[in-house]
Amino acid sequence: MARTATRSPRQPVNTSTDLVPVGRGGFISHLAGKAMPYTSPWIGAYTLPPMAGFATNQMWGDSALSAGLASAGLGVAGVVLSAVTWHAAGGSNKFRRYRRTQATASVAAGMGWLTCATAAGPFGSPMIDLWLLGGGVFAASWNIRQLMRNAHDETEPVEEKNSLGKIAEAIGLEKLTVKSAKGNGKGMVQAPIELAAGQTMDDVQAALPKLAAAMQVPTSGATIARNQENAGRGTLNIRVADLLKDGVQFIPPVRLGQLPNEPIPLGLYADGETFIINPFDADILQHLLVMGVTGAGKSEFARGLIAHLATRRKMTIFLADCSKGRQSMGHIADGVDWFLTDGREVKHLLKALPGAIKVRGDVLADEGLDQWTPKSSLNAMVLWLEEAADLADFSELDRIARAARSVGIWLVVSLQRATWTNVSTDVRANLQASACFGVDEAGDAGFGLPDRVIEAGAVPDWGSDRPGYAFATGMGIDQSRWAMEWRSGLTDRAYLAALVAAGAEHRDPLDEATATALGAAYAQRAHRGTNRLNPAPTGQLATAAHVLEEAGADLTTLPSAQEEAITVEIEDAYSEVMGLIPNDPEPDADYSGIDLDGSLPEVPADAGMQFERRDRLGTAEARQVIHEQIDQWLQARQLTFQPADLGPAAVSAGRGKPWLQGELKRLVTEGVLRRDGYGEYTILQSPLIPA
Numbered sequence: 095m096a097r098t099a100t101r102s103p104r105q106p107v108n109t110s111t112d113l114v115p116v117g118r119g120g121f122i123s124h125l126a127g128k129a130m131p132y133t134s135p136w137i138g139a140y141t142l143p144p145m146a147g148f149a150t151n152q153m154w155g156d157s158a159l160s161a162g163l164a165s166a167g168l169g170v171a172g173v174v175l176s177a178v179t180w181h182a183a184g185g186s187n188k189f190r191r192y193r194r195t196q197a198t199a200s201v202a203a204g205m206g207w208l209t210c211a212t213a214a215g216p217f218g219s220p221m222i223d224l225w226l227l228g229g230g231v232f233a234a235s236w237n238i239r240q241l242m243r244n245a246h247d248e249t250e251p252v253e254e255k256n257s258l259g260k261i262a263e264a265i266g267l268e269k270l271t272v273k274s275a276k277g278n279g280k281g282m283v284q285a286p287i288e289l290a291a292g293q294t295m296d297d298v299q300a301a302l303p304k305l306a307a308a309m310q311v312p313t314s315g316a317t318i319a320r321n322q323e324n325a326g327r328g329t330l331n332i333r334v335a336d337l338l339k340d341g342v343q344f345i346p347p348v349r350l351g352q353l354p355n356e357p358i359p360l361g362l363y364a365d366g367e368t369f370i371i372n373p374f375d376a377d378i379l380q381h382l383l384v385m386g387v388t389g390a391g392k393s394e395f396a397r398g399l400i401a402h403l404a405t406r407r408k409m410t411i412f413l414a415d416c417s418k419g420r421q422s423m424g425h426i427a428d429g430v431d432w433f434l435t436d437g438r439e440v441k442h443l444l445k446a447l448p449g450a451i452k453v454r455g456d457v458l459a460d461e462g463l464d465q466w467t468p469k470s471s472l473n474a475m476v477l478w479l480e481e482a483a484d485l486a487d488f489s490e491l492d493r494i495a496r497a498a499r500s501v502g503i504w505l506v507v508s509l510q511r512a513t514w515t516n517v518s519t520d521v522r523a524n525l526q527a528s529a530c531f532g533v534d535e536a537g538d539a540g541f542g543l544p545d546r547v548i549e550a551g552a553v554p555d556w557g558s559d560r561p562g563y564a565f566a567t568g569m570g571i572d573q574s575r576w577a578m579e580w581r582s583g584l585t586d587r588a589y590l591a592a593l594v595a596a597g598a599e600h601r602d603p604l605d606e607a608t609a610t611a612l613g614a615a616y617a618q619r620a621h622r623g624t625n626r627l628n629p630a631p632t633g634q635l636a637t638a639a640h641v642l643e644e645a646g647a648d649l650t651t652l653p654s655a656q657e658e659a660i661t662v663e664i665e666d667a668y669s670e671v672m673g674l675i676p677n678d679p680e681p682d683a684d685y686s687g688i689d690l691d692g693s694l695p696e697v698p699a700d701a702g703m704q705f706e707r708r709d710r711l712g713t714a715e716a717r718q719v720i721h722e723q724i725d726q727w728l729q730a731r732q733l734t735f736q737p738a739d740l741g742p743a744a745v746s747a748g749r750g751k752p753w754l755q756g757e758l759k760r761l762v763t764e765g766v767l768r769r770d771g772y773g774e775y776t777i778l779q780s781p782l783i784p785a
């Protein structure tokens with residue numbers, strides 16, 4: 095009996111101990127015990143009012159004046175008590191709101207009855223009828239409350255929680271606040287979360303598998319994005335539908351001839367955003383580890399990425415693949431400057447590489463650069479090693495990985511399983527970026543992805559069941575996207591081959607400094623990719639143009655490319671014109687502050703004006719002036735310039751813009767200059783040296 099009365103409302107009913115006792119006496123006492131807590135409102139309702147009414151009537155009811163005054167006083171007291179009850183019984187949940195109304199109504203009714211009973215007496219009609227009826231209603235209404243309260247804990251705002259909040263509670267995260275979840279219309283639900291005191295994000299992360307199970311999504315479908323500025327907040331990402339399952343189209347470059355440090359779109363994230371990397375634009379160049387079981391989609395990813403890079407200028411690609419070689423990359427081989435499929439050749443490359451790294455370091459130092467940027471005369475480079483563990487020994491790879499980063503050589507190591515047995519810890523530590531495709535066991539993903547990404551729920555343990563799906567970190571990817579799965583674009587052989595062929599005229603050959611430093615191994619390489627000096631046969635280019643046209647990819651007339659080209663042309667023309675106007679020759683002169691609205695200064699009567707006639711130089715001499723200026727820049731290792739920079743030289747030669755433009759064109763044809771996008775020219779050799 096006592097146990098029943100004292101059990102917390104939140105305690106579940108213990109079916110074994112709360113069974114009804116056998117026997118008549120036991121049954122009656124059991125019933126009495128159950129009913130006891132519900133009797134107090136009845137006892138109160140049928141004893142307190144008549145006693146209070148009798149007392150106040152005896153004290154003040156004998157004269158009309160004292161009864162009237164007492165009634166007025168009790169009336170005021172009733173109003174005050176009701177107000178106090180209303181405020182004291184506050185609460186935000188549904189139960190508390192009902193309780194407040196009920197308590198206030200009970201106090202108001204009781205005090206109203208007492209006010210009347212003081213004058214009229216409690217036992218006359220209609221006071222006695224009101225008491226009997228009202229008392230019953232009052233007691234019954236409180237009994238209903240008691241019953242309801244035993245079913246629900248009033249202290250809990252149960253009904254206030256949204257469904258995600260209820261799930262969080264069900265998996266043991268009772269106090270986690272899950273704000274209203276929003277779907278993005280692309281199969282992704284995101285809900286901001288707030289931790290309670292004593293909770294950490296690790297607690298939430300530990301519960302993610304349970305959450306995924308409760309939501310009936312794959313384990314990797316529930317992830318957390320931590321708020322970098324507030325450890326108590328984050329976002330719960332739940333992928334409720336897989337919109338990538340029908341495949342993702344390969345995203346072609348926005349235009350041909352981009353620089354290495356422009357964004358590379360390679361697929362789509364689960365929330366529909368484009369998956370973009372930009373390794374050469376990140377603060378530091380982070381070498382990449384690509385891992386995944388056979389059939390997980392590593393080669394497809396490689397093909398898409400290499401094809402993009404092969405359409406860029408100032409970019410050189412070396413690819414070593416001794417296991418599958420031409421079978422998997424043959425159609426894009428023209429975009430690869432050095433394609434190594436023979437183990438011995440790879441050894442030669444790896445031997446020559448430290449020397450080339452040293453030379454590149456020296457060149458960058460002379461150019462005043464801490465690390466590679468497009469301003470350098472050197473090309474950016476990618477060294478892609480398929481199944482690297484079979485190609486190189488660890489100490490060699492480690493040395494290369496350490497030194498290559500700052501000289502603009504991006505190392506990409508692709509492996510099926512990057513366990514400690516086939517990649518040394520030193521090499522692994524130097525591969526700071528990762529693209530982890532399906533692995534067989536959750537533990538394997540830990541070798542490829544940072545711990546915090548795994549803990550956030552990013553575990554691609556789907557083997558080869560979901561080819562092309564992966565998680566990626568580093569390479570300029572925003573950290574909030576590291577635990578978001580994405581799928582790479584599916585490529586088409588003919589399309590990629592055409593893209594690479596179309597990119598040839600934009601590809602620069604490897605810079606002289608690196609090529610020389612790589613020595614005979616490079617000079618005698620078995621494979622030579624195409625580039626602007628070593629183009630593909632005309633027939634191949636025509637086929638490529640046809641394939642691209644068929645695929646509807648006119649890379650030169652994409653709206654964004656067009657817009658960009660027009661902007662560049664306008665900027666180009668503007669800077670050329672501005673460059674031809676000499677700087678203000680007399681900044682301190684009387685007339686320097688005059689504008690169109692100002693009045694002209696007085697001119698002294700004796701002031702004369704003399705024009706100095708500038709001689710127009712002959713063509714050979716005018717050219718010499720321009721050539722000397724270009725040579726000066728070359729000697730100072732300033733390898734790029736804009737036409738406007740030649741303005742002063744042209745003016746001093748007595749020549750204008752049309753002549754200068756013709757001259758630049760001639761120098762381009764002679765191979766002295768190269769005209770880049772953005773109206774810039776690169777100096778390829780000194781114009782003073784006869785061709």
Ligand SMILES: Nc1ncnc2c1ncn2[C@@H]1O[C@H](COP(=O)(O)OP(=O)(O)OP(=O)(O)O)[C@@H](O)[C@H]1O
Nearest residue numbers: 387388389390391392393394561562581582583584
């Ligand atoms: N992004 C993708 N979308 C759809 N299907 C894909 C995608 N990537 C790969 N696949 C499919 O998976 C198959 C295997 O992919 P891929 O050859 O790239 O795997 P892999 O990881 O390189 O395997 P291995 O290590 O054996 O070379 C492909 O032939 C293709 O059918």
